[in-house]
Amino acid sequence: MEPILMKGNEVLAQAAIFAGCRQYFGYPITPQTEIAAYMSRQMPKAGGVYLQAESEVAAINMVLGAGAAGGRAMTSTSSPGLSLMTEGISYIAGMDIPCLIVNVQRGGPGLGGIQPSQADYWQATRALGHGDFHVMVFAPSSVQEIADLVPRAFDLADQYRVPAMFLMDGSLGQMMEPVAFPDKPADPGALPEKPWAAVGNGGKRPNNILNSLMLKAPVLEASVLERFDRYEAIKQELCEYEAYRTGDAQIVLVAYGTTARIAKSVVDEARKEGIKAGLFRPVTLWPYPYEPLSRLSARCFLAVEMSMGQMVEDVRLAVNGRAPVHFYGRTGGMIPRPNEVLERVRALAKDPSGKGADR
């Protein structure tokens, strides 16, 4: 299709409809409400379900039910709402129900603010609910990338029966950019069958039971191990990143989402000053692209985030002590300015050990 100018949140919603999503459940919270508003207008036209739940707790459980019944279902929220959804996400993971969960992050903790943030990285990649599980985490950094990743996320979720999450931020959700959608939207009726779904046994097969209760420890352990085998397969298939001017880079900035756009402009500015800088941008945060990041032989790394430093721990795991890993971040809804980051890059160009405060 011809490119059109659209807001990130609305692109996400339209991309989901084009990907065959026909069940959306949500609850209003800034800065993602445009997704719900768009769905409330467009989902009925597509013959799908839009429902405003009484809470994020209810919304995620409606997604659980719709996904259990074989629907391509999703919800969207922002940070405080995501915290409320973690119970349901854990059950969804334990019942192997594919779905899409969108977190357009805002500053925290608590009610926090409504400005952009990346402070839910740990929650998304480490602790999205109780128990041993992961979800696939996608972190687009442009409006077009939102449109490109949404169908991929739904397809992989179905293929592996593992929920997918979009970790965005208020800036990406609110910005307008040109976007081109696929020429041929997916036909919900032509998606791969889900023989495990609870749709009524039709009098033809044993009952399908979706359940996460396993009181016998060896049975529960076996189910978790089987799920982790699937996680290993996902790691083989899904490792998305962008490496920008990293070939000869002596300072590699590592950033995702909105901060990656800032870091990219800093790299260009630094190069103009003769500093060999590059950008490594993870697109998937789980699985994290440890291996390609570990291959870079820079003199030092600088993680740039809208948090007090969360992803920087994954950078350190990837670099594994071979070079210093530094951090620069703003939090509470503040966005790092290019000149602030550039100052750090200039200092690291002089002294890669980065003596002095990392923030």
Place this chain on the structure above:
Amino acid sequence: MNTIFKKTAGLTDVQTHYCPGCTHGIVHRLVGEVLEELGVLDRTVGIASVGCSVMAYEYFNCDMVQAPHGRAPAVATGVKRTLGRDSVVFTYQGDGDLAAIGTAETVHAATRGENITVIFINNAIYGMTGGQMAPTTLPGQVTQTTPNARNVLTDGFPIRVMEMLATLDGVAYAERVSSGDIPDIQKAKRAIKKAFTCQMEGKGFSIVEVLSTCPTNWGISPSESMEWLQTHMTRQYPLGVFKDVTETGVFPVLTDNPMDL
């Protein structure tokens, strides 16, 4: 040989884990019989909740989904909205699940007029966790967490769910029945059948509260439990129909679109 009695096809052959004298088994059978008689087992999805009936997913002979504690009406909403009007979706929930942790999900599924059927077991105690105070525990009732009996000054009052839900426009049918004796059990079955029929006709939210026993955690014998149910529980929770608009349904117009619920 003439068959004079057989188990309902609505239940599996799995042996239940319920205690002697508990009436969960009776209510399971009533639900199974109704689903069989209505001929809908093949298009029914049941939602099991958390509590003593958590393993209902092994007992009902239909597709089943196990919901987080209190969230069964939200899960049922997701299932029903996805499968459409031809499906039959029910939840089976205890008093702690439905009237404490799941109050919001219950009230809002009801007020939306969600076309699902809720089977609500009220035995005035938390059974699965060993007999703590429930939202429906009677004033003066001793439980593990009200060792000196429920004192309304500190523990508050019990909640009457049917009376509360009857005020909501989305509720087509709300009846409280008892599993205390044979006539009451027969009435309970009629109520359950009416509730499912209401759903199949797209008339709105239907709920049947069944007063039940818990001899194990009440600390009395099964026969004493039946007695206690009929004397004490029915005083706090009067039996009867609290809402019935199953003739007209709760919605102004019904369309022919099967996705319009």
